[in-house]
Amino acid sequence: MRRLVAQIVEELRxxxxxxxxxxxxxxxxAVAAAGFERDRMREALAAALIKDEADRPxxxxxxxxxxxxxxxxxxxxxxxxxxxxxxxxxxSADGGGRPDKxxxxxxxxxxxxxxxxxxxxxxxxxxxxxxxxDETDNSRDDADxxxxxxDQSSYDIGxxxxxxxxxxxxxxxxxxxxxxxxxxxxxxxEFETARIALAPLIRRFRVRAGRRLRAARRGRVDFRRTIxxxxxxxxxxxxxxxxARRPRRVDLLILADVSGSVRYxxxxxxxxxxxxxxxxxxxxSFVFIDKLAEADFEDGHLVMTPPLDLYARSDFGRVLAELxxxxxxxxxxxxxxxxxxxxxxxxxxxxxxxxxxxxxRCRAVCWLNPEPIDRWGRGxxxxxxxVRHADLLIAATNLRELEDAMLTIGRPRRGGGSAVNPAPNxxxxxx
Amino acid sequence: MDITAQAVGEGxxxxxxxxxxxxxxxxxxxxxxxxxxxxxxxxxxxxTEVAKVIAAMLDTELIRLQCYEGLDExxxxxxxxxxxxxxxxxxxxxxxxAWDQVSSHLFSRDYLLERPLLRAISSPRTVVLLIDEIDxxxxxxxxxxxxxxxxxxxxIPELGTVRALHHPAVVLTSNRAxxxxxxxxxxxxxxxxxxxxxxxxxxxxxxxxxxxxxxxxAAAARYVAGLRKMRLRKxxxxxxxxxxxxxxxxxxxxxxxxxAVRSTLGLLLKHDEDRxxxxxxxxxIPGSSR
Numbered sequence: 001m002r003r004l005v006a007q008i009v010e011e012l013r014x015x016x017x018x019x020x021x022x023x024x025x026x027x028x029x030a031v032a033a034a035g036f037e038r039d040r041m042r043e044a045l046a047a048a049l050i051k052d053e054a055d056r057p058x059x060x061x062x063x064x065x066x067x068x069x070x071x072x073x074x075x076x077x078x079x080x081x082x083x084x085x086x087x088x089x090x091x092s093a094d095g096g097g098r099p100d101k102x103x104x105x106x107x108x109x110x111x112x113x114x115x116x117x118x119x120x121x122x123x124x125x126x127x128x129x130x131x132x133x134d135e136t137d138n139s140r141d142d143a144d145x146x147x148x149x150x151d152q153s154s155y156d157i158g159x160x161x162x163x164x165x166x167x168x169x170x171x172x173x174x175x176x177x178x179x180x181x182x183x184x185x186x187x188x189x190e191f192e193t194a195r196i197a198l199a200p201l202i203r204r205f206r207v208r209a210g211r212r213l214r215a216a217r218r219g220r221v222d223f224r225r226t227i228x229x230x231x232x233x234x235x236x237x238x239x240x241x242x243x244a245r246r247p248r249r250v251d252l253l254i255l256a257d258v259s260g261s262v263r264y265x266x267x268x269x270x271x272x273x274x275x276x277x278x279x280x281x282x283x284x285s286f287v288f289i290d291k292l293a294e295a296d297f298e299d300g301h302l303v304m305t306p307p308l309d310l311y312a313r314s315d316f317g318r319v320l321a322e323l324x325x326x327x328x329x330x331x332x333x334x335x336x337x338x339x340x341x342x343x344x345x346x347x348x349x350x351x352x353x354x355x356x357x358x359x360x361r362c363r364a365v366c367w368l369n370p371e372p373i374d375r376w377g378r379g380x381x382x383x384x385x386x387v388r389h390a391d392l393l394i395a396a397t398n399l400r401e402l403e404d405a406m407l408t409i410g411r412p413r414r415g416g417g418s419a420v421n422p423a424p425n426x427x428x429x430x431x
Numbered sequence: 432m433d434i435t436a437q438a439v440g441e442g443x444x445x446x447x448x449x450x451x452x453x454x455x456x457x458x459x460x461x462x463x464x465x466x467x468x469x470x471x472x473x474x475x476x477x478x479t480e481v482a483k484v485i486a487a488m489l490d491t492e493l494i495r496l497q498c499y500e501g502l503d504e505x506x507x508x509x510x511x512x513x514x515x516x517x518x519x520x521x522x523x524x525x526x527x528x529a530w531d532q533v534s535s536h537l538f539s540r541d542y543l544l545e546r547p548l549l550r551a552i553s554s555p556r557t558v559v560l561l562i563d564e565i566d567x568x569x570x571x572x573x574x575x576x577x578x579x580x581x582x583x584x585x586x587i588p589e590l591g592t593v594r595a596l597h598h599p600a601v602v603l604t605s606n607r608a609x610x611x612x613x614x615x616x617x618x619x620x621x622x623x624x625x626x627x628x629x630x631x632x633x634x635x636x637x638x639x640x641x642x643x644x645x646x647x648x649a650a651a652a653r654y655v656a657g658l659r660k661m662r663l664r665k666x667x668x669x670x671x672x673x674x675x676x677x678x679x680x681x682x683x684x685x686x687x688x689x690x691a692v693r694s695t696l697g698l699l700l701k702h703d704e705d706r707x708x709x710x711x712x713x714x715x716i717p718g719s720s721r
Contacts, residue, residue, distance in 0.1 A: 018613065020617050022617060022618075023617055026464065026466060026620070029464040030460050030464060030620070033459070033460060033463040033464055034436065034456055034459065034460060034463075035436070039452050040436065040452065040456050043452055043453045043456035043457065044456055044460055046453075046621075047456065047457045047460055047468075047620040047621055047622060048460070048620055048621075050621060051469070051613075051616035051617070051619070051621045052616075052621075053471065053623040056623070222501060225501060225503065228505060229505070231513055282664065296662075
């Protein structure tokens with residue numbers, strides 16, 4: 001059982017879920033306590049290993065695959081254990097239906113096996129997969145590693161997890177690379193990869209953003225705590241206690257251009273911001289091309305109400321007017337407006353004055369531009385007109401920059417309050 | 432009580448708590464392998480209730496520490512009773528006692544104010560310690576909790592180390608007002624409690640408000656589930672559903688129609704903008720159209 005748990009832990013780690021050795025030990029104790037009934041075992045492993053609900057879908061997927069592989073590996077094993085094979089075949093046929101006690105029997109079966117035959121087994125298993133040779137080599141190495149870590153005799157099952165972690169390594173490198181790929185170079189395929197890369201990014205983003213709310217070392221004195229602390233020493237010495245920095249309640253209003261030129265960036269930003277919705281009092285998301293629509297995520301897909309004409313051409317001026325006139329209640333002194341767009345207005349009236357009006361009414365207006373800086377202000381770009389009224393203009397040309405830009409926006413101002421810092425020299429601001 | 436999965440399931444039913452496999456397993460594990468249980472989920476989904484139910488199940492005391500910004504050790508762990516110490520000093524002066532004689536008493540248990548955490552540790556039997564809304568406390572406090580949760584011991588400089596005779600069953604809840612540290616998560620089992628399914632909620636209503644008509648309970652559960660699907664500023668909690676169900680009983684509502692819903696919406700929705708949004712759509716929500 002220990003080995004089996006070690007295996008799933010490894011697979012979860014390969015999927016970028018952080019699990020400490022202590023948690024792995026907890027998982028073993030948890031399974032030992034909860035038993036091997038499938039649902040209960042799954043919940044036990046989840047309680048011990050998964051500490052963020054966002055990881056739960058990935059866990060469920062890996063758990064199912066792990067269970068099925070454990071059973072089929074068992075079924076492939078020639079020799080004794082006929083009863084187990086029967087059970088394994090049956091449950092793998094109905095897609096892992098209700099295998100009540102497979103893992104226990106699997107561990108029992110795996111324990112007495114000696115190394116040489118299982119290595120053969122692993123080789124044949126690897127060959128039977130339609131893999132490219134270098135990948136297979138790679139996976140064999142990984143399998144060795146995993147074997148060393150847990151136990152010497154685990155090759156038979158180690159091969160399975162090794163393969164997947166080999167692929168995962170390539171996958172991980174690809175996901176890392178995509179963070180820096182400019183949005184302008186995206187194809188549909190890269191966009192899909194970026195969406196996958198976004199999941200761990202959102203998690204990291206939440207932690208990084210949350211950290212900014214920690215208690216202050218300076219600021220307002222907490223009188224009550226200071227006096228209470230001093231009383232313990234008879235008031236002889238005063239150790240100033242500070243009031244914690246209270247995150248000011250901030251509303252977020254996101255306005256994203258989804259026209260052809262920037263739609264990948266817009267979708268990713270909306271998804272990223274959906275992950276931190278809880279950190280703001282209220283988040284409203286809008287998308288636009290030539291008209292305004294409310295944006296929502298359902299099952300990871302962007303839903304627009306009303307639907308937009310995707311072949312229209314961007315009209316920032318009209319959209320800003322629409323926002324001001326129809327959603328005035330959302331534009332209050334606590335609102336931060338984030339606009340994502342390249343400001344390419346197709347030579348229509350820019351109406352920057354409306355942006356100015358919105359900026360006066362709101363806490364801040366931040367403009368994220370997914371275009372490379374050297375193209376700002378060229379051609380039909382009206383970004384110079386708008387930037388005069390924005391508190392912040394940040395380049396967000398790839399995923400990494402997008403995340404940093406969102407963090408800049410959430411950065412607390414000195415002396416308290418999570419709000420936009422109206423920096424004297426916002427990044428890339430025009431002179 | 433013997434800690435077995437069956438016993439926990441049975442105990443939950445006895446305590447009138449409708450749970451799914453997930454909650455049941457997590458509670459069982461927390462007790463069986465003696466680990467703190469960190470519960471997350473939306474406000475009003477029954478997180479705090481879990482601790483109360485565990486206490487009821489174990490037939491023991493529930494010690495609750497409500498976290499808030501600025502909570503420090505003095506109010507969570509212990510504090511010396513300064514006034515009492517002063518009085519003791521003054522009394523000592525009158526009696527003409529030497530400093531040695533006085534000071535040996537001054538820092539004894541008699542002058543210690545036990546706060547929830549110390550109370551939970553020094554309790555002569557297993558208690559349930561509920562650390563509610565840990566996300567509201569500061570990060571320093573969280574770091575301090577780590578030590579306590581891993582060793583269940585506290586060192587008081589003047590008194591020595593206090594070790595727990597019986598580890599309390601620890602339940603932490605969080606609303607995710609801020610992200611908790613990885614270190615704390617690592618030390619806890621994790622449970623996410625979402626709002627119940629309409630069917631579970633119906634059973635909850637039937638259990639807690641048995642006076643309500645059966646089909647009305649089902650309709651109410653469906654309606655509330657529909658509300659939660661809408662993007663509201665504050666979705667209705669289970670407690671509010673129950674309040675609403677009680678109101679429906681008192682008002683003698685027979686059918687859950689638009690008029691009945693409209694007049695009682697204030698029990699479910701506590702923000703005016705939510706009310707406006709719902710009233711605009713009321714006809715479209717399952718359960719209200721009947």
